[in-house]
Structures are given as structure tokens and as C-alpha cells.
Amino acid sequence: MHPLKWSRLACAAALCVCAFLVLSTQLEARAQSVREVRRLALTSVRLMEAADAPLHTIVVKDGVIEAILPQGTPAPVEARVIDGGGMLALPAFIDAWSTLGVATPTPEPARDVPPDTRADAPAAMRSALRKGLQPAVRAAVLYAPDKKAVGAYREAGFGLVAAAPAGQYLAGRACVVATKDGAPRDLVVLGDAYDCASFDAPGPGYPSTLMGAIAHLRQFFLDATRQRVIERRRAQGQAGPRPPFDPDFEALEEALAGRRKLGFEASSADDIERALSLCAEFGLSPLVLDARGIQDALPRVVEAKAPVVLSLEWSDEVEDPKKPARKAPAPEDAPWTYEEPLRVREEARAKWLEKRAVAKLLVERGVPHAYAGKGIEPAKLVERVRALVKDGLPLVAAQRALTLDAAKILGLEAQAGALAPGRMALVAVWSAHPLLDEKAQLRVLVVEDALHEYEAKKDDAKDDAKGDKDGDKDAEGKARGAQAADAKDADKQPLAGVEAFVGAWDLAREVDGAPMGMLEVASKGAAGALEVVLRFAAKEPLEQATLAGACKDGKLSVSTKLEVSGAPVEIALEATRDADGLRGEFRWTAASGARVEAFVAKAPPRKAGAGSGAGGRGAHAREEVR
Secondary structure, eight states: OOHHHHHHHHHHHHHHHHHHHHHHHHHHHHHEEEEEOSEEEEEEEESSSSTTOOEEEEEEETTEEEEEEETTSOOOTTSEEEEOTTOEEEEOEEEEEEOTTOOOOOOOSBOSOOOOTTTOOOSSOOTTBOTTBOTTOBHHHHOOOOHHHHHHHHHTTEEEEEEOOOSSTEEEEOEEEESSOSOHHHHEEESOOOEEEOSOOOSSSSOOSHHHHHHHHHHHHHHHHHHHHHHHHHHTTOOOOOOOOOHHHHHTHHHHTTSSEEEEEEOSHHHHHHHHHHHHHHTOEEEEEEOTTOGGGHHHHHHHTOOEEEEOOOOSOOOOTTSOOOSOOOOTTSOOOOOOOHHHHHHHHHHHHHHHHHHHHHHHTTOOEEEEOTTSOHHHHHHHHHHHHHTTOOHHHHHHHTTHHHHHHTTOTTTSSSOOTTSBOEEEEESSOTTTOTTOOEEEEEETTEEEEEOOOHHHHHHHHHHHHHTOHHHHHHHHHHHHHHHHHHHTOOSHHHHTTOEEEEEEETTTOOEEEEEEEEEOSSTTEEEEEEEESSOSSOSEEEEEEEEETTEEEEEEEEEETTEEEEEEEEEEEETTEEEEEEEEEETTEEEEEEEEEEOOOOOTTOOOHHHHHHHHHHHHHO
């Protein structure tokens, strides 16, 4: 071929490749836009689920929420402005237990000189037999982010992930990482979140049984405790042997002192009780990981005040054998297929339902807990939490387990888990509540100084355009019918949920138990309607306020607008009811910004002769207040 023709062909091919790359980049940009911003203003966003909730502006500076302002307040001049369009802003979710980006190494089992068994039979255990023991391993050092996996977390609305080593008796220490892109050193938010333990480890040799594993762990804890004693004595100038240099003993110092949780992976009630007993023996602060079989061990967990990170890695739904099958009868010549006995299928269904019921049990018993996506995709985790809410789990409790409660378990309650000034900028803007609506779309995700914008899904955009263009009368008729049905159902809504809230409640901050005041909740007769009188413990700047709202799906939601010292103020309160009382969030929004406080509330002590039942308790409690 002539050299000139060859050159032209090469140039044409190069141009084609460049055009393809540019087109690919543009297509990707339509799906997600990523920017690094120093100052950002998210305007016109709702902070509460209600469609008519007031709009706010969230101002972010240097990766931290600088202020939350009422709608209409001018945004900082230098801020990049993103219009939220009235969508819902939530704290970005937190996955409290995963193995994201962490490849756990296998520890060297022999850390000492092996004895000569030909000359003598040792009467004691070897001093440094360390099969499965490596508490000095730090996930923060090992963390190597997988961009695809991290991107899946972002698309599901997650801002933080606990990345943990696993698969050993003491696998190491978990860290907490942000889901933005960057170098590992810039992504680690908390270097040492909790130590990771289990009763399993691979490899031959001792231990190889459950009894051996427990003895192995006990011996290591005893040796580490002895090391602490020897080092303390030498620091005081007392005589004694020189302790060996052992980073694994040093790594366990914080856990043995009770300053860092020991996360025990345990999926059965027996393993959970074993883990709690081991922690109690050595004064360790337990954290139960997995916990899918916690039902029978729940009293012990409550007694130990152990937080739980619940795995939602369920199997596929087991069909209800009592439900009539909707399938055509098989022809007479069809081959025979085996079907398990009815009792076996009923038992399988019951076990599957038990796993689904654990989250509700934890809420009812007041056990602090978070959710884990270890073993499943982030989107699947959100989907399963949504299924729990549909089955009756209170929305506030489900959302807290993915946000504030997860942050508390990880030791980040002052930095993450809520939208408030001074906390990390971890904000997700949704078209609808993702734990209520399966069609909810993430439109904006802020992870510190990283802004991620997502376009609406194409199918939905096409449907919307078609509806606007053609004026689909059938769809409008269905929508009107659905609204009428909803209104009819609302009129018939039972008052059972309302009665659970009626009465007087002592209000306290969840973080430190400081008294906040008292709530007086009264039913207004209409379906679910409530009136709440909020009396503040601090009389200034406001002594009391009357809020109105309703109880729906087991959640109390009330609010009011008023003037305090001549300035407009909005007060909102959301709560759910459990066995211990009320639990929820109080929000005070003024021109200077918004303040959010997580609270718990309990009924005040009743005097002798007080009536029983919800109504009696409420009437007597209100009498005491007056």
C-alpha cells in the first residue's frame, strides 16, 4: 500500500477512536456528574417527608454543613447553587459492616521458637501460637477502593461505609471510609472503628473445634492482660521480666480497656451468648455483628446493653405453602416432580419470616442497632429495609438504623448521621423517600466536598414526556381514582396507633439524657389527628408551643410555625413508639439556621390509684402537669 494512503487510513482510524471516546464520556456524564466544590448551596429541599413540608437551603463549606437556612434566605455569593426542586434531603446512609476494599491477610500461626518435642513433652501451651489472631491488622492501611463497588454505594445513597477485615478469630480493626473517589489516605474518616472477631478461622492445626476456638481466644486475652500488667510494673520501676515486643498485644489495649468495641460475628443465638460471655469475662465492650438468629439471645443482649449490626442477607423468599398455588394443572403425561412434605415447607417459611422479624424485635426491645450490607449489593440493602418498613417497621426507626444509630455505633454521632450545622456534609437528595417508594430516584449526593449529580432515569423521563404531550387520560383517571381511594382509606384509618402516643411524656436528649421538657399528646378525633403541647425545660426563649399533625403508619409527625422574639420560627417533631416510650427527632428552624436533636421520651411515674390503659395513663399524666 502507498505510504500516503496508509497515513490517511491511520488518521481516519485515530479520529474514529477519539470520537468514540468523546461520545462514551458524554454518555457517562449524562448518567452522573461529579465535581469537587469548596462551597455549595442546596436550595429548595425538604427536610421532612411530608409533601407540604417547608423548604430549606443547606449550605456546605469545606466538606462540612455550614448552615441550614429557611427558603428565601440568600445563599452565599461564592457558593455553587443546586436547585433541589422541592425534593427530599436525607442524611446519606451508612453501612456499618462490610468488607469493601479490604483483603484480609492470613496470619503466621507460629510467632515463637517451636519446642523440641523429641526431647521433652511441653506441659503448657506455646507462648505465641497465633492461628487466626492478628488484631494489629488495620483495614485503614489495607483499604484499596474498588471504584465500581464504591460507585454502587453512591448510587444507593450511601456516604459512609465501615470496611472490616474478616475470616479470622481476631481479624483486625475496621475503619470507616467515605464513598467519594480519591486516594485511600483521603477517604478514611475513622481509622479504628471496632475490632473484628469470630469463632471461625481457616487452616490446619489447633484450634479446629468451637471449644478450641474459645480456649484460644481466652488464652490470648489472658496473655494480653498479663502483658499490660508487666508493662505497667516496669513503668513504675518495679523488678520483673522484660515483656516481649508484640504489636498484637498493643493493638488490643484499647479493647481491653473498654474504649473500643469488640465486634463479634455471630449468626446464631448460641454464638451470640458465647461472645457476650467472653466479653463480660474480660471487661470488653461487645458489638454483635450479623445477629440474624438473635431472637433467643435477645434478653442477654438487652442485659449486656450490646449494640447490634444486623445483616439483611436473607435467602430468597420462601413461598407460603398454605397459600393456594396459581398455576395450571399439569397434564396427565407430565413427568413426576418431587415436592417436599407440607411440614418441611411450613418450617422453612417460618424460619424465613423469623429472619425478617429480627429488625422489628430490636426496635421493640430498644436495642441500638444498624444495618449491614455484607454479602449483598447496596441497592439490595435499601430494598430490604424498604420491605421491612412495608411489613410494619416504623419508618423513623428504619431511617435511624441507616443514619444516626449507625453513626453512634461507629463512634461518629457528633460528625455524621444527621443534617445539622457542624456535621460532615453527607447529604442525599431524593425524588421521594427511598424507604417508602421503590421508584424513588437519587438526584444529588454530597460526600464532603464531592458533589455527585444524577439525571432522572430515561424510562421515567420518556413516560413523563409522553404523558405531558399526549395528555394520557387513562393515567389521569387512575391517579384520581387512587387519590380518592387514599382519601377514603384515610377516613377509615383506625385510632389504635394514635392511642399509643396519647398522654404525657418526659422528654430527654438521647445523646446525654439531659431533660428537654414535656410532651402532652391528645387525639383530635379525626382519623389520626393529634395535638401536642410541648413544654420546654428551659423557659427561654420559649416556654411552650402547641403543635398539630397526625399519626400515620405508626409514626407521630407534628409541627407549628410561630414568632419568637419577633422572628419567625418553625418547630417540628417526629417520633415512633416502642416498649420503652417514644423515640424521635426535634427540629427548631429559625433565620439563623436549623437545630436537630434526637430525643427519647418516657411516661412520668404514676401516682397510686392511676387508671390503667393508654387513656387512663394519659388522663392522669395530664392532671399531674396541670
